[in-house]
Amino acid sequence: MSSAAPAEIQAAAEDQDSIAAIVRARWAAIRSGDVGSLPVIIGIVAITLFFSSKTSIFFTAVNFQNLIGQMAGPTVIAIGVVFVLLIGEIDLSIGFLSGLAGVAVAYYQQAGTGHDYPGLIALALAILTGIVVGFTQGSIVAFIGVPSFVVTLAGLLICQGLILKILGTEGVIGIQDKQINDIANYVLSPNTGWAVAIIFTVMLAAAAFGSYFNRRRAGLPTGNVVLTVVRVAFFAGLAFAAVHVCNQAQPRPGVPLVGLIVVFLVVLAGYVAGRTTFGRHVYAVGGNAEAARRAGINVKLIRILVFMISGAMAAMGGVILASRLNGISLESAGGGTILLDSISAAVIGGVSLFGGRGRVSGALFGGLIIGMIANGIDLVGYTDAIKLITTGAILLAAVTLDTVLRRRQAAAGR
Amino acid sequence: MNGTPRATLELRGVSKNFGSVQALREVDFEVRDGEVMALVGDNGAGKSTLIKCVAGIYSIDDGQILFDGKPVTIHGPKDAAKLGIEVVYQDLALCDNLDVVQNMYLGREARDPIFRLREAPMEQRTAETLKSLSVTTIRSVRQPVATLSGGQRQSIAVARAVLWNNRVVFLDEPTAALGVAQTRQVLDLVTRLAEQGLAVVLVSHNLVDVFEVATRISVLRLGRNVGVYEKGKTNQQEIVEAITFGTPAAEEPGVVA
Numbered sequence: 001m002s003s004a005a006p007a008e009i010q011a012a013a014e015d016q017d018s019i020a021a022i023v024r025a026r027w028a029a030i031r032s033g034d035v036g037s038l039p040v041i042i043g044i045v046a047i048t049l050f051f052s053s054k055t056s057i058f059f060t061a062v063n064f065q066n067l068i069g070q071m072a073g074p075t076v077i078a079i080g081v082v083f084v085l086l087i088g089e090i091d092l093s094i095g096f097l098s099g100l101a102g103v104a105v106a107y108y109q110q111a112g113t114g115h116d117y118p119g120l121i122a123l124a125l126a127i128l129t130g131i132v133v134g135f136t137q138g139s140i141v142a143f144i145g146v147p148s149f150v151v152t153l154a155g156l157l158i159c160q161g162l163i164l165k166i167l168g169t170e171g172v173i174g175i176q177d178k179q180i181n182d183i184a185n186y187v188l189s190p191n192t193g194w195a196v197a198i199i200f201t202v203m204l205a206a207a208a209f210g211s212y213f214n215r216r217r218a219g220l221p222t223g224n225v226v227l228t229v230v231r232v233a234f235f236a237g238l239a240f241a242a243v244h245v246c247n248q249a250q251p252r253p254g255v256p257l258v259g260l261i262v263v264f265l266v267v268l269a270g271y272v273a274g275r276t277t278f279g280r281h282v283y284a285v286g287g288n289a290e291a292a293r294r295a296g297i298n299v300k301l302i303r304i305l306v307f308m309i310s311g312a313m314a315a316m317g318g319v320i321l322a323s324r325l326n327g328i329s330l331e332s333a334g335g336g337t338i339l340l341d342s343i344s345a346a347v348i349g350g351v352s353l354f355g356g357r358g359r360v361s362g363a364l365f366g367g368l369i370i371g372m373i374a375n376g377i378d379l380v381g382y383t384d385a386i387k388l389i390t391t392g393a394i395l396l397a398a399v400t401l402d403t404v405l406r407r408r409q410a411a412a413g414r
Numbered sequence: 415m416n417g418t419p420r421a422t423l424e425l426r427g428v429s430k431n432f433g434s435v436q437a438l439r440e441v442d443f444e445v446r447d448g449e450v451m452a453l454v455g456d457n458g459a460g461k462s463t464l465i466k467c468v469a470g471i472y473s474i475d476d477g478q479i480l481f482d483g484k485p486v487t488i489h490g491p492k493d494a495a496k497l498g499i500e501v502v503y504q505d506l507a508l509c510d511n512l513d514v515v516q517n518m519y520l521g522r523e524a525r526d527p528i529f530r531l532r533e534a535p536m537e538q539r540t541a542e543t544l545k546s547l548s549v550t551t552i553r554s555v556r557q558p559v560a561t562l563s564g565g566q567r568q569s570i571a572v573a574r575a576v577l578w579n580n581r582v583v584f585l586d587e588p589t590a591a592l593g594v595a596q597t598r599q600v601l602d603l604v605t606r607l608a609e610q611g612l613a614v615v616l617v618s619h620n621l622v623d624v625f626e627v628a629t630r631i632s633v634l635r636l637g638r639n640v641g642v643y644e645k646g647k648t649n650q651q652e653i654v655e656a657i658t659f660g661t662p663a664a665e666e667p668g669v670v671a
Contacts, residue, residue, distance in 0.1 A: 211533075218534035221554075276529045280512075284520055287509030294507045295521030296492055356511035409560065 019224060033408030039401060040349060040365040047369065051376035058379055061248035068246075068259040069184060071371025073098070073321040074338060075262050078345035078363035079269045080313030083306045085346055086273070087286045088355025089141065089148040091310045093155030094342055097133055098318030099334020100159045101126040103166050105180055105319045106173035106328045119179025127315045133159070134311020138304035148307075156339075163333045174327040183261070184323035187254040193243040196260060201236040208232050258320055262364070265316070269309075270360035282306060286355030317342070337391060344395040345370045352402050369394070420483050422447050422613040423468070423499065423582045428477035430463055437463040439637045440477065445582060445613040450604060452624040453617045455634035456657050461617050464634070465584050469501040470494040481581075498581035502571045504590060510560035514552060515540045517559055518574050543577045544569075547606055551599075565596025572603050575612075582613045589623055601627050621650050635660040 030038065051058040077094050084091045108115055108122035117125070137155050141148045167173065175181055188196065208228050215222045246255040273279035284292040285302050293299050321338070322328045347353060348369050349362025370391065377387045421444035430438040438460045445451040455461050466472045468479070470488040478485050481497050488494050494501070508517050515533070518540045524532040540555045549569045552562065559567055568588055575583040585604065589597040604627050608614050618624050624631060625645060633640040633656040640656045655661060 214534050215537075218538055220534060220537050221556075275531055277523045277525050277531060278529065280516060280523055280531060281521075283512060283516075284509045287511035288507070290505075291507040291509050292520070294491060294503070296495060297521045356509070 019226065022224060022227060033405040035350075035405060037350065037365065039398075040362075040369065043348070043369050044365075044372070047372045047376065051372070051380065054376070054380045058376055061245045062250060063375065063379070064242075064245050065187075065249040065252075065256060067371055067375050068256050068262075069324060070375055071367045072184065072256075072258040072262050073317045073324070074341040074345055074370060075317075075363055075367030076265055076320060077314050077317035077338070077342035078349070078367050079265055079360060080310035080317075081342050081346040082269070082349075082351050082358060082360050082363050083273070083282060084148075084310045085286075085351045085353060086282050086356060086358060087303060087306050088289075089303070089306070090152065090343075090353075091134075091137070091148065091155075091307065091314075092152040092339065093133065093137060093159055094152075094310060094314040094317075095339030096156050096159035096163060096334035097130055097311060097314040098321065098338060099163050099328070099332075100133070101130050101315035101318035102322030102328040102333055103163055103173065104129045104315075105322055106175050107166065109175060109177040109180060110173055111176055119177040122177065122180060123183075123319060126319050127312055130311035130313075130315025130318075131308050132311070134308040134314075135304060137311070138307025141307065142300040142303040159334065164330070167328070167330050167333065172327060172329040175322060180319070180323050181326055182257065182323075184256075184258045184320050185326075186257040187246075187252045188257060188260070190247040190254050193247055193255040196255065197236075197239045197243045200239045200263075201232075204235055205232050258324075261320070262367075265313070266360060266364045269313075269363075273360050278302075278305070283356055286357075288356075314342075337388070340391065340395065341370050341374075344391065344398065347395065347402065348398040350402075352406060353399060354402075354406060357406075366398075421445060421480070422482060424480040424483075425464070425468075426478040426480065428464075428467065428474050428479065430460075430467055430472060431475050437637050438467070438474075441634065441637070441639055443632055443639075444642075445615050447581070447613050448608055448611050449629040450608045450614045450616055450627050452628035452631040453615055453634065454619070454621070454624060454631060454653065454657060455640075458636070459634040459657075460637040461634060462586070463637075465501055465586060465617065468494065468499055468582075468584065495578075498579065499584070500575035500578065500580040500582070501584040502568075502575060502586065502588065504586045504588075508559050508567060508571060511558060513558050514544075514555040514562075514570055517570060518543070518577055520574075522578065539577065540573075543573050546610075547573055547576060547603055549573060549603070563596065564592050565599045568592065568596070568600050569603060572600070572607065576607065576610065580612065582615065583607060584615045584617065586617045587619065588616070589618065589620060597623070621653060624653075625650060633657055 048059065057063055077098055080094060081091065105122045105126035108117050108125045109119060110116055133155060137148070137151050140146050140151045208231065212222055212225065212228050243255055246259075247253050273282060281292065281297045281302050284295070284297060285299050289299055318334065321332065325332055345366035346358070346363050347366065349358070349364070349366030351358025351362045373390055373394065374387060377390065423445050425441060425443040427440040427442065428438055429436065429440055441460065441464065443453070443464065453461055453464070463472065467474050468488065470490045470493050473489060479488060480486065486497060488497070509520065512520070515537050519536050524536050526532060537555060544552060544555070547569070552566055552569075559570060562570070572583070572585065572588070588600050588604070592600060601623060604614060604616060608629075616624065616628060628645055631643045631645060631648065631653060633643070633653065635657065638660070640660050643653065643656075
C-alpha cells in the first residue's frame with residue numbers, strides 16, 4: 001500500500017489534469033482490465049473494413065439508413081437488458097414478450113373488429129402489456145426468490161403460447177394504422193434532420209459544460225477542459241455525419257424516425273441510470289445487494305422496477321419490429337435470434353453479466369455491432385447458418401472478455 | 415474521562431431467543447459519548463446478536479433499549495439510522511463497483527426535487543470528512559472501492575458513520591483482516607471518532623487492540639453479562655479469564671458496573 005507517502009487529495013488531483021497524465025491514467029486503467037469502449041470501437045472498424053471489402057453495397061448511404069431500421073428493435077430491447085444485467089439478473093422472456101407486444105399493437109388496431117383503437121392507444125396498450133408481464137416476473141423474483149433465469153424462462157414459454165393462441169387461426173395480423181407503421185418507416189425531411197443534429201449538439205454541450213462549471217464552482221477537480229470539448233465535438237460530429245449520410249440515401253433521403261426514437265430512449269435511460277437516485281440504487285443492488293439493503297435501499301422494489309423497465313423496452317422493441325414489417329406473423333413474433341441478439345448487444349456493449357458494471361450506451365454500440373454483422377452477412381449472401389455461427393461466436397467472445405476482465409479488475413484491486 | 419454521566423445508548427435486561435436457543439439473556443450494556451466501549455466475548459457469546467438487535471435487524475424479545483435515557487423501539491435499520499446508530503460490519507457492506515462518494519452516500523444520496531443526484535456537494539463533503547479523519551491515503555474520491563486496500567475500505571466504512579453525524583458507532587472486528595500498518599490506521603481512526611464526541615463500540619477478539627483504544631470493556635459469555643471493566647483497573651489476564659470462565663460480576667474487585 002502507498003500509505004508511506006500520504007498525498008493530499010487536492011494535490012493529487014492537480015497533476016491529473018494534463019493531457020499526458022490523462023492518457024497515462026487511461027492506459028493504466030486498460031491494463032488493469034477497465035477497457036471501456038475500446039473493444040466496441042475496434043469491432044466496429046473491423047466489421048466495416050471486412051464487409052466493405054466483400055461487397056460494395058455495405059458502405060453506402062442507403063445501407064446505413066437501412067441498418068438503422070434493422071438494428072432499432074434489438075437495440076431498444078437491449079436497453080432493458082442493460083438494467084436487468086446491472087442488478088445481476090437475466091430476463092429470457094424479452095424475445096417472445098416483444099413478439100407478444102407486436103401482436104398486441106396489431107390486435108388493438110385491427111380494423112372492423114370492435115378493438116380497432118387509434119394507433120397511439122394501441123401502442124400504449126402494447127407497452128402496458130410489457131410492463132404488466134415485467135411486473136409479474138419481477139414480483140416473483142423479488143418476493144418469492146425464484147431465480148430470474150427460471151421465472152423468465154417460464155415467461156418466455158407463456159408469451160410464446162399466448163402468441164400462438166392469438167395468431168393461431170390466421171397466423172398473421174396486418175397493420176394498417178399509419179401512426180404505428182410510421183414508427184419504423186417514417187423518414188424525416190433532410191432539413192428536420194439537420195435541426196435534430198443541432199438540437200442534439202446544443203443539449204450535449206449544455207450538459208457537459210453545465211457539469212464542468214458546476215464542479216469548478218464547487219472547487220472540485222474538473223479534469224482537463226480540452227477533454228470535455230473533444231468529447232462534445234466527437235459526439236456532435238457523429239450526429240452531423242449520421243444526418244449527412246442519411247440525407248444522401250436514395251430513393252428516400254433523410255434520417256429514419258426510428259433512429260431518433262432509439263437515440264432518445266438511450267439518452268433517457270442513460271440519464272436514469274447515471275444521474276438519478278434510482279439508477280444509483282440499481283448499480284448498488286448489482287454490486288452488493290446486502291450492502292444496498294443495509295444502506296436502507298428497498299432492494300425488492302428496485303428489482304421489480306427493473307423488470308418493469310425490461311418489459312416496457314421489450315414491448316417497445318416489439319412494436320418497432322412489427323411496425324417495420326407492417327404486421328405480425330407467427331414467423332416474426334419474437335422468435336429467431338431476437339432474444340440472443342438483444343442480450344448479445346448489451347454484453348458486447350460492455351455490460352457485465354455479473355451485475356453492477358456497464359452503461360446504457362453499451363446497448364447502442366452493441367446493437368450497432370450485432371446489426372452490422374447481420375446486415376453485412378445478408379448483403380454478402382452468406383447463409384443463415386453462417387449468421388448464427390458468427391453471432392454465437394461473437395457473444396461467446398464478449399462474455400469471455402467480460403469474465404477475464406472481471407478477474408483482472410479483481411486482481412488489480414488489492 | 416466520562417464527562418457525560420448518562421449513557422448515550424443503554425440496553426437493560428435485553429433477551430433474544432432463536433427457537434429454544436437463548437442468544438441473549440437479560441443483558442445490560444451501555445456506551446457514553448466520547449468513549450470507546452469494547453465488547454468482547456468468545457464465539458457464541460452473543461456479540462453479533464447484540465449488534466443486530468441494536469441495528470434493527472433482529473427485534474428484541476424482552477428488555478429495554480434507551481437512547482439518551484429515553485426508551486426507544488428499533489424495528490428496522492431505518493429506525494436505527496434515524497436515532498444515529500451506525501454499524502460498520504465485518505464484511506464492510508460496501509459496493510465494490512461504486513466509487514468512494516457513491517458508497518459514502520449510499521441510500522441517502524443528495525438529490526433535487528426531481529430525483530437528480532447532486533454530485534458536487536456529495537463529493538465536497540466526502541473529501542472534507544475524509545480529511546477531518548486524516549484519511550489521506552485515498553488518491554481520488556472518484557475511484558471505485560474495488561481498487562482500495564483493506565485498510566482504506568475500512569476507513570471508508572467508518573467515515574460513512576461520521577459523515578452522517580451519527581451518535582453511536584458499532585465497529586464489528588474492524589482490524590480482523592488487516593496487516594500491521596493498516597491496523598494502526600484503523601485504530602487511530604477509532605480514537606479520532608471518540609475524540610469527535612461519538613460513542614464508539616469496538617467489537618474485537620484482539621485484546622491488544624482493545625487495550626490500546628478502549629476506555630471500558632464489557633464482557634459477554636454465553637449470552638450473559640460477565641461484567642464491565644475500566645481499562646485502567648484491569649489487565650489482559652483478567653479479561654481472558656472473564657471471557658473463558660465467566661466471573662460473577664459482584665465478586666470481582668475490578669468491576670465497576
